Amino acid sequence: MTTRRHVLAALASALAPRADAATKATAYALIGDRYHNSDYIRTGLNRTIQDGVGVSIDFNDNYKALSDETLKGYKLLIILRDGMIWPDGYPDETTNAAWVVTGKPPLVSEPPVPKTPAKPAFWMQPGQGKAVRAFVEKGGSALFLHNVTHVGLTDPDFRATLGAAYAGHPPIRTFKVKITNPNHPITKGVKDFIVTDEQHYMIYDKDRANIFAESVNEQGLDYDKQGATAPAGWAFDLGKGRVCYLSPGHLLNVIWNPEYVKLQQNAVRWLLRMKA
Numbered sequence: 528m529t530t531r532r533h534v535l536a537a538l539a540s541a542l543a544p545r546a547d548a549a550t551k552a553t554a555y556a557l558i559g560d561r562y563h564n565s566d567y568i569r570t571g572l573n574r575t576i577q578d579g580v581g582v583s584i585d586f587n588d589n590y591k592a593l594s595d596e597t598l599k600g601y602k603l604l605i606i607l608r609d610g611m612i613w614p615d616g617y618p619d620e621t622t623n624a625a626w627v628v629t630g631k632p633p634l635v636s637e638p639p640v641p642k643t644p645a646k647p648a649f650w651m652q653p654g655q656g657k658a659v660r661a662f663v664e665k666g667g668s669a670l671f672l673h674n675v676t677h678v679g680l681t682d683p684d685f686r687a688t689l690g691a692a693y694a695g696h697p698p699i700r701t702f703k704v705k706i707t708n709p710n711h712p713i714t715k716g717v718k719d720f721i722v723t724d725e726q727h728y729m730i731y732d733k734d735r736a737n738i739f740a741e742s743v744n745e746q747g748l749d750y751d752k753q754g755a756t757a758p759a760g761w762a763f764d765l766g767k768g769r770v771c772y773l774s775p776g777h778l779l780n781v782i783w784n785p786e787y788v789k790l791q792q793n794a795v796r797w798l799l800r801m802k803a
């Protein structure tokens with residue numbers, strides 16, 4: 528016979544937080560910016576890393592949340608976003624998915640939207656750069672992807688952790704990712720591959736022996752007198768932790784290129800010291 532006491536006990540049990548509800552995932556991913564929608568990044572990495580390697584990920588696109596406290600309990604930090612925010616709005620809507628084709632009717636707003644400076648600002652604060660550096664040096668690992676080199680322009684501790692700073696990119700074009708060190712654990716079983724993507728250039732600060740892949744425009748197209756080739760992947764130990772950077776990633780079909788999937792998965796296993 529069901530009593531009031533039994534009903535209340537069952538209700539309390541249903542509403543009580545589960546023991547594993549507060550358990551963090553293995554990885555914390557800071558993703559998304561004006562030019563890189565969070566959804567394609569989440570969709571891409573869920574397949575390549577969370578499902579492909581079995582490494583759980585907590586995704587967040589709130590840059591303000593990055594801190595010492597937030598990173599506690601995680602083993603891996605993933606970042607795919609640039610260093611900019613746009614607090615006063617954008618100069619135009621050409622980066623909006625609904626407004627990318629020229630020749631559309633003009634945008635109409637009645638009453639008009641007040642004009643603003645529409646200039647970018649850097650989001651990373653000194654404490655956040657120190658938090659990332661300390662996280663790795665104390666034994667955490669970091670997987671930095673695509674345009675995160677831009678954050679290297681904004682904070683010295685973050686740049687020391689990443690090992691580079693952004694030097695620009697041409698419009699999307701086709702290039703080869705060439706494996707230059709086939710003996711590194713991250714490149715094991717990975718062949719050269721071709722993608723149509725943003726070919727990112729950067730100022731690389733660390734030992735060039737850490738570089739295991741390059742992006743090469745095989746038509747010899749230059750960018751800002753920096754040549755047709757740029758570093759596309761590197762890895763090194765930092766303190767008790769590890770760092771890896773991979774440059775492709777502007778489009779979902781790039782993230783899911785079969786050879787690039789291998790590279791991402793090998794990187795995660797190396798960073799977390801997992802057996803292959």
